[in-house]
Amino acid sequence: xxxxxxxxxxxxxxxxxxxxxxxxxxxxxxxxxxxxxxxxxxxxxxxxxxxxxxxxxxxxxxxxxxxxxxxxxxxxxxxxxxxxxxxxxxxxxxxxxxxxxxxxxxxxxxxxx
Amino acid sequence: xxxxxxxxxxxxxxxxxxxxxxxxxxxxxxxxxxxxxxxxxxxxxxxxxxxxxxxxxxxxxxxxxxxxxxxxxxxxxxxxxxxxxxxxxxxxxxxxxxxxxxxxxxxxxxxx
Numbered sequence: 657x658x659x660x661x662x663x664x665x666x667x668x669x670x671x672x673x674x675x676x677x678x679x680x681x682x683x684x685x686x687x688x689x690x691x692x693x694x695x696x697x698x699x700x701x702x703x704x705x706x707x708x709x710x711x712x713x714x715x716x717x718x719x720x721x722x723x724x725x726x727x728x729x730x731x732x733x734x735x736x737x738x739x740x741x742x743x744x745x746x747x748x749x750x751x752x753x754x755x756x757x758x759x760x761x762x763x764x765x766x767x768x769x
Numbered sequence: 770x771x772x773x774x775x776x777x778x779x780x781x782x783x784x785x786x787x788x789x790x791x792x793x794x795x796x797x798x799x800x801x802x803x804x805x806x807x808x809x810x811x812x813x814x815x816x817x818x819x820x821x822x823x824x825x826x827x828x829x830x831x832x833x834x835x836x837x838x839x840x841x842x843x844x845x846x847x848x849x850x851x852x853x854x855x856x857x858x859x860x861x862x863x864x865x866x867x868x869x870x871x872x873x874x875x876x877x878x879x880x881x
Contacts, residue, residue, distance in 0.1 A: 660811070692872075697874075697875075698874055698875070699773075699775075699859050699861075699872035699873050699874045699875050700812075700859065700861075700872040701872070702869055702870075702871075705869070745811060745812070747811075756802075756814050756817065756827065756828075757812070757814070757870060758811075759811030759812045759813075760811050761809060761810055761811045762809075762810075762811060
């Protein structure tokens, strides 16, 4: 079945550091890929998405590129801020079957001033 | 102001009791979903509904029930048959099944 593997956290960085959170997936066909962010005590918000190979999703300084050859969708940001502290989830949605979202386990990110 | 509301934010229940979690959306979305989130785990799909009066089991439906009598409402009942109900429950909706899902703020259920 479909699955998503994220780098384990927690991740702690200093403000203005470069961020990478790794995400790889296993799926049949050509899934759409997503990054969601969850701030403390809140629901999930869509951060960015990519629907086909080589697409780059971007939002709020975050980027991720859909790499079919390595089945990856790594999240990057050039200079993180304290306000980026949250849990980040990588997810895929397969166009076959019931099109449910399959989530990774989440990566907790803490940015220290 | 469109969005998804879940109530209550925190819910406590005694073991053996059924409890119903509310989810309402005013986004005019056809599809609605219930997920469960446990510490250190991703979200797991409990039930989903693509249209009024229709719903399907997700990956972990045992011990849960839902109804979809109105487009804007998709309540989840956690029954006494659910062996480990303490968790954070998230409701989501989308225009259609291949569109972005929007999430509510969640309900944290604790069984005492």
